[in-house]
Amino acid sequence: MSSFNISSNSLKENCNLSRAITIVENKLDGYSELLSNIYHLRKNIQKIGITGPPGAGKSTITNSLCKDLLKEDQRIAIISVDPTSPFNGGAILGDRIRMKDIHDLDNVYIRSLGSRGSAGGLSETIDEIIILLEAAGFDRLIIETVGVGQVELDVINFCDTIVLCLTPESGDDIQMMKSGLLECADIISINKSDRPGSKKINIFLNQLFDISQKLRKPPVLNLVALKNKGIDELALEIKNHYLFLKSTNAEIKRDIERYKKLAFNSIKNNLSNEFLNEKRMSFINKEAKKENIKRISPFKIFKKLPK
Ligand SMILES: Nc1nc2c(ncn2[C@@H]2O[C@H](COP(=O)(O)OP(=O)(O)OP(=O)(O)O)[C@@H](O)[C@H]2O)c(=O)[nH]1
Ligand SMILES: [Mg+2]
Structure with a gap:
């Protein structure tokens, strides 16, 4: 099942639904497209x-x-x-x-x-x-x-x-x-x-x-x-x-709050995925491997990350 052509009908089949849940649960490739398509x-x-x-x-x-x-x-x-x-x-x-x-x-x-x-x-x-x-x-x-x-x-x-x-x-x-x-x-x-x-x-x-x-x-x-x-x-x-x-x-108020929470989570996840690129991740990994006294404080590292 491609995650891009899921319809409400295909989700009515339990085996497709189970696969879709597994994709979302494990954040496998295409998981956000899947959610976005069926939202x-x-x-x-x-x-x-x-x-x-x-x-x-x-x-x-x-x-x-x-x-x-x-x-x-x-x-x-x-x-x-x-x-x-x-x-x-x-x-x-x-x-x-x-x-x-x-x-x-x-x-x-x-x-x-x-x-x-x-x-x-x-x-x-x-x-x-x-x-x-x-x-x-x-x-x-x-x-x-x-x-x-x-x-x-x-x-x-x-x-x-x-x-x-x-x-x-x-x-x-x-x-x-x-x-x-x-x-x-x-x-x-x-x-x-x-x-x-x-x-x-x-x-x-x-x-x-x-x-x-x-x-x-x-x-x-x-x-x-x-x-x-x-x-x-x-x-x-x-x-x-x-x-x-x-x-x-x-019920409506709860739905509004839920939408906002989903949107905030998605924005946060996307931002951190984009922000924490390979260069920055390797910078953090290098710091982590240093002696404690020589590490940049984790509370300051945000400002020291490479551009
Ligand atoms: N005497 C009595 N026993 C019950 C009743 N309802 C359930 N039980 C028994 O209580 C035990 C636990 O029942 P479950 O339905 O598994 O309880 P649960 O809250 O889902 O348990 P967990 O998911 O493990 O937290 C089982 O042995 C049931 O048969 C009841 O109305 N009276
Ligand atoms: Mg139970």
């Missing part, structure tokens, strides 16, 4: 982030949620992001099991992303991959992120609707998350509510949000994803949240 094919779709502590049931929820959303949607894409995993490619074995109902469906595309590849940093890469998925004509995108670190926070910032997945045992995690994930969660799902303590944590979270400054109080749902319990409520809340975003123009 106008994209349509804004709801991006749902499913995040939360390891093992809380995110993949199980994604599996059931996707099935539920497919009652209305034609096609759904799922990205599973694990910054700590060295694996990239299709869905990793565990997810294949957890997403068993949707894994083999033609209208569901699943891709896992780890730390390998992603030449420009995971979050920049994901933003570009989202553009490919938006151009490929999916109706909705689900992004599962493992863990609760900074990279996950960066990634879910691309999402319109963030579902924080907790369990009845998440009391300690909640203390840790106070400053981060809880603030950006739009919907809370307390999964594994077949276990004791699920009502207690629901009441606690509701009280916490009663006194918080959030514009829209996040609904707190009890789920048993393994048995599909609560999934239809979750799907409904996800759709309602998107309607809310549209009604407040938040």
